[in-house]
Amino acid sequence: MSEPLAIPPKVSTPLRIALDYGPLLAFFVANKFAGIMWATGVFMALIVLAIVVSRVLTGKVSPMQWVTGAVVLGFGGFTLWLNDAEFIKLKPTIIYAIFAIVLLFGMATKRPLLKLVLHDAFPAVDAEGWRKLTRNWALLFIGLAIANEVARRMLTTDQWVDFKVWGxxxxxxxxxxxxxxxLMRHAEQPPKP
Incomplete structure (x- = not known):
């Protein structure tokens, strides 16, 4: 249900994993026990909590977190307000499409926008490596948007939740x-002394 929020690396690994995937796991559990509407409310609350905790612990919120949070709150709000699960099921398509468009725009303008998000984790990757990674992730996001559209139209809501969370x-x-x-092939080697 959730895309990882890309919690900055200053947060410990277990906490980062909890903040990234906790809302998604809670969405799955809440859906199993209380249905999609409760799950949507839980998901929205935990996304906000994850963003607040990230801000408090690191002093910042990444653009990826803002986009994901805004789309979750917007589509989750429509889901609850209109009592229609199609809105929360459409949310991944919108997020994947936004990410793909942003990455493709970066490629078209020769700016490796993926590098802005992942450079701290992979500082040694050269320009060609960032270009290839950006292309690959853009293609993945396009594929995921298409897959979500097929899944939300063909599967029951519970099947869609399983597909989204686990698949x-x-x-x-x-x-x-x-x-x-x-990453290995395009790692710049440090200069030899």
Whole structure:
């Protein structure tokens, strides 16, 4: 349900994982026990909490967190207000499309926008590596937007939640791991003394 919020690295790893994936896991559990409307409310509250905790602990909120939070609150609000789960099911498509458009815009203007988000984690990647990573992630986001559109139209709400929480999360992790060869191949070597 949630895209990782990209909590800055100053936060401990267990807390970062909890802030990134806690709202998603809580959404899944709440949906199983109380239904999609309760799950949406829980998800919205925990996204806000994750952003606040990140701000308090690091002094900043990443653009990715702001975008994800705004879309979750907007589409979650419509879901609750109109009592229509289609809005929360549309939210991933919108977020994936925004991320893909932003990355493709960065490529078109020769600005590796993915580098702004991930440079601290991978400072040694060269310009060609950032170009390839940006292209690959943009294509993934396009694929995820299409997959979400198919899933939200073809699956029941409970099946869609399972697909989103377990399928998309696993696919995203596998995709991230598959980018390791690019990271290794395009790592700039430090100058020899």
């Amino acid at each position: 998309v999360t696993a696919l995203t992790f596998a995709f991230a791991l598959a980018q390791a060869p690019i």
